[in-house]
Amino acid sequence: xxxxxxxxxxxxxxxxxxxxxxxxxxxxxxxxxxxxxxxxxxxxxxxxxxxxxxxxxxxxxxxxxxxxxxxxxxxxxxxxxxxxxxxxxxxxxxxxxxxxxxxxxxxxxxxxxxxxxxxxxxxxxxxxxxxxxxxxxxxxxxxxxxxxxxxxxxxxxxxxxxxxxxxxxxxxxxxxxxxxxxxxxxxxxxxxxxxxxxxxxxxxxxxxxxxxxxxxxxxxxxxxxxxxxxxxxxxxxxxxxxxxxxxxxxxxxxxxxxxxxxxxxxxxxxxxxxxxxxxxxxxxxxxxxxxxxxxxxxxxxxxxxxxx
Amino acid sequence: xxxxxxxxxxxxxxxxxxxxxxxxxxxxxxxxxxxxxxxxxxxxxxxxxxxxxxxxxxxxxxxxxxxxxxxxxxxxxxxxxxxxxxxxxxxxxxxxxxxxxxxxxxxxxxxxxxxxxxxxxxxxxxxxxxxxxxxxxxxxxxxxxxxxxxxxxxxxxxxxxxxxxxxxxxxxxxxxxxxxxxxxxxxxxxxxxxxxxxxxxxxxxxxxxxxxxxxxxxxxxxxxxxxxxxxxxxxxxxxxxxxxxxxxxxxxxxxxxxxxxxxxxxxxxxxxxxxxxxxxxxxxxxxxxxxxxxxxxxxxxxxxxxxx
Numbered sequence: 001x002x003x004x005x006x007x008x009x010x011x012x013x014x015x016x017x018x019x020x021x022x023x024x025x026x027x028x029x030x031x032x033x034x035x036x037x038x039x040x041x042x043x044x045x046x047x048x049x050x051x052x053x054x055x056x057x058x059x060x061x062x063x064x065x066x067x068x069x070x071x072x073x074x075x076x077x078x079x080x081x082x083x084x085x086x087x088x089x090x091x092x093x094x095x096x097x098x099x100x101x102x103x104x105x106x107x108x109x110x111x112x113x114x115x116x117x118x119x120x121x122x123x124x125x126x127x128x129x130x131x132x133x134x135x136x137x138x139x140x141x142x143x144x145x146x147x148x149x150x151x152x153x154x155x156x157x158x159x160x161x162x163x164x165x166x167x168x169x170x171x172x173x174x175x176x177x178x179x180x181x182x183x184x185x186x187x188x189x190x191x192x193x194x195x196x197x198x199x200x201x202x203x204x205x206x207x208x209x210x211x212x213x214x215x216x217x218x219x220x221x222x223x224x225x226x227x228x229x230x231x232x233x234x235x236x237x238x239x240x241x242x243x244x245x246x247x248x249x250x251x252x253x254x255x256x257x258x259x260x261x262x263x264x265x266x267x268x269x270x271x272x273x274x275x276x277x278x279x280x281x282x283x284x285x286x287x288x289x290x291x292x293x294x295x296x297x298x299x300x301x302x303x304x305x306x307x308x
Numbered sequence: 309x310x311x312x313x314x315x316x317x318x319x320x321x322x323x324x325x326x327x328x329x330x331x332x333x334x335x336x337x338x339x340x341x342x343x344x345x346x347x348x349x350x351x352x353x354x355x356x357x358x359x360x361x362x363x364x365x366x367x368x369x370x371x372x373x374x375x376x377x378x379x380x381x382x383x384x385x386x387x388x389x390x391x392x393x394x395x396x397x398x399x400x401x402x403x404x405x406x407x408x409x410x411x412x413x414x415x416x417x418x419x420x421x422x423x424x425x426x427x428x429x430x431x432x433x434x435x436x437x438x439x440x441x442x443x444x445x446x447x448x449x450x451x452x453x454x455x456x457x458x459x460x461x462x463x464x465x466x467x468x469x470x471x472x473x474x475x476x477x478x479x480x481x482x483x484x485x486x487x488x489x490x491x492x493x494x495x496x497x498x499x500x501x502x503x504x505x506x507x508x509x510x511x512x513x514x515x516x517x518x519x520x521x522x523x524x525x526x527x528x529x530x531x532x533x534x535x536x537x538x539x540x541x542x543x544x545x546x547x548x549x550x551x552x553x554x555x556x557x558x559x560x561x562x563x564x565x566x567x568x569x570x571x572x573x574x575x576x577x578x579x580x581x582x583x584x585x586x587x588x589x590x591x592x593x594x595x596x597x598x599x600x601x602x603x604x605x606x607x608x609x610x611x612x613x614x615x616x
Contacts, residue, residue, distance in 0.1 A: 002399070002401055006570075025370060025442055026445075027372070027377055027438060027441075027442075028377045028379065028380070028441070029375070029377045029428055029429055030431065032375050032377070033373075034371055034372045034373075034438065034442065035369050035370075035371040035535065036369065036371075037368070037369040038369065040369060040371050040459070060345070061344065061345045062333060062342050062343075062344065063342055063343040063344075063346065063348050064335070064342045065340060065342075065462060065477040065478075066374045066462055066477065067340050067464075067476070067477050067609060068335070069335055069336045069337045069340070072336070072416060073414075074414040074417055075440065079407075079410060079411050079414050079415075079420075080411050082398075083400045083402075083407040083410060083411065084400055084401075084407075086399060086400060087397045087398070087399050087427070087429075088397070088398045088399070088421075088424050089397065089398075089431065089464075090393045090395070090396045090397075090398050090421075090424070090426075091310070091392075091394060091395050091396070091466045092391045092392055092394060092466075093310055093392075094391075096525040096527075098526075098527065099387075099391045099392075099524060099525065102387060102391060103387050103388050103391065104385050106381075106382040107382060107387075109379065109382055110427070112387075112426075113396075113398075113425065113426035116396050116398075117421065118398075118419070118420075118421035118424065119395070119466070120337050121337055121340065121395075121476070123397065130335060131464065133335075133336070134333055134335075135341065137334075151348070154373060154374055156375075156397075158399045158400075158427070168375070169373040169374065169375050170373075170428070187566070205426070216404075216406065216407060217404040218404065219404075249587065252547070255447065266350075
């Protein structure tokens with residue numbers, strides 16, 4: 001088991017509030033919750049607001065399921081940087097005797113992992129990851145590059161916690177730019193202002209942070225420092241149960257994915273990529289934390305912005 | 309690897325049509341596709357139509373993510389009946405040396421499964437499964453029982469195939485009744501007519517079939533025969549690429565889940581359960597198969613029914 005992160009007493013109390021209001025519901029696994037009607041209404045209203053905000057640049061929707069080819073995870077560097085966060089899919093491929101043996105162990109809640117073998121699938125670690133091989137397969141980019149929209153994609157992070165903001169499976173909505181270097185950098189600055197405006201319009205107090213990803217191990221600490229030094233990642237933080245929580249972020253990958261997947265611009269240069277990501281459950285939690293657990297009593301301006 | 313099911317030449321040609329129309333997009337894994345804008349528009353329009361159809365009985369929405377507690381899979385009988393279809397989630401829990409070794413194997417696309425261990429999560433096998441423990445945790449049912457709505461939940465089936473109707477991960481929308489025996493049986497008959505009407509209203513030609521689930525092995529054949537004899541499952545079949553495909557189905561579980569989870573009615577009887585399930589990608593495929601790959605040229609009555 002990975003280290004379990006206990007939520008603060010305020011975070012645990014907030015989770016209890018959400019549960020008793022029927023906004024979330026327990027499944028028995030930390031960080032895996034069911035969503036009740038009002039939580040989902042708020043989340044989908046946010047999702048629609050992101051759609052309206054992004055509409056000006058007509059991103060191409062490409063909606064991937066929560067499973068990602070293992071082969072791509074082996075290629076894209078994730079297992080070097082975040083081995084502790086990955087989830088892989090295993091399945092059974094035995095005969096009837098093996099099935100009976102597996103069942104007997106499982107019925108006693110004993111270890112039946114020996115009957116499971118690795119499939120060609122893993123859980124999707126980031127909404128934008130499946131886009132890069134898909135874009136590469138099309139050949140050189142159009143003149144202005146591409147802007148894509150992942151929709152509200154499920155992603156997985158192996159981070160069991162009793163803090164409701166730290167879920168193991170949640171929706172990440174990303175708008176992704178694949179183009180020449182200057183274009184991506186300019187686009188990213190544009191979204192910094194746009195994301196702030198969108199979230200402030202929902203009555204959230206924000207802090208902008210030059211941030212780093214949770215890289216693994218000692219080498220990871222170096223990578224994180226480098227990422228911060230080059231300002232490759234920024235986050236927008238809002239308060240959830242009294243603690244700042246990253247509810248949106250943007251990564252500039254430079255030519256990382258361009259190199260791996262051999263994505264080239266119309267001018268024959270290696271493409272750069274950047275993404276603007278919204279953690280939909282986290283934004284929704286920030287909203288319930290700021291405006292209370294009764295959706296109908298949220299401030300009128302917030303409900304109007306969400307068309308609720 | 310489980311047996312790969314080759315699609316018929318018509319099914320494979322239909323998949324090619326969907327890919328070239330941008331309705332689906334390959335990921336590199338059979339049965340795992342990305343959905344393009346028009347496919348998703350049609351699927352969500354269908355999902356909204358199901359919502360409108362079910363509105364009369366005000367089902368309670370409870371939206372679960374694609375992950376399900378392993379402990380529940382061990383309890384609910386799935387591993388006895390469908391061990392070949394289940395997917396389990398594994399993850400890494402080693403130190404930096406192990407991470408480096410895992411990475412090296414993975415980079416060469418060699419076997420790194422030895423570094424992965426079983427987590428407490430599996431992929432959700434059916435949209436209704438997470439509801440039963442959730443309902444049980446609430447105590448005795450209200451007088452009239454409960455009607456629940458899973459929303460468009462992702463479910464997993466380990467069935468690699470080049471037939472586009474056989475996906476490994478897809479959306480299943482279920483309306484679920486938990487109540488006394490007579491109530492569930494009556495409710496199920498009501499939905500048989502309602503589901504037929506909904507789908508015929510979309511211009512689909514349907515066949516009703518008394519069916520069985522794909523139980524595993526020799527014992528499975530007996531279970532399947534029993535299920536058919538007792539008419540516990542029916543399916544609505546529509547043509548997809550020239551072959552009948554089950555696009556909706558209803559199961560009557562009798563007191564199977566009531567017994568396992570100790571769900572009792574207000575009168576203290578063991579609860580019965582039944583569900584009405586729509587395979588959203590399959591219905592959508594049946595629509596594209598019947599009406600062509602250009603959504604805007606679908607018959608006016610179909611577009612009107614879908615509010616498209």
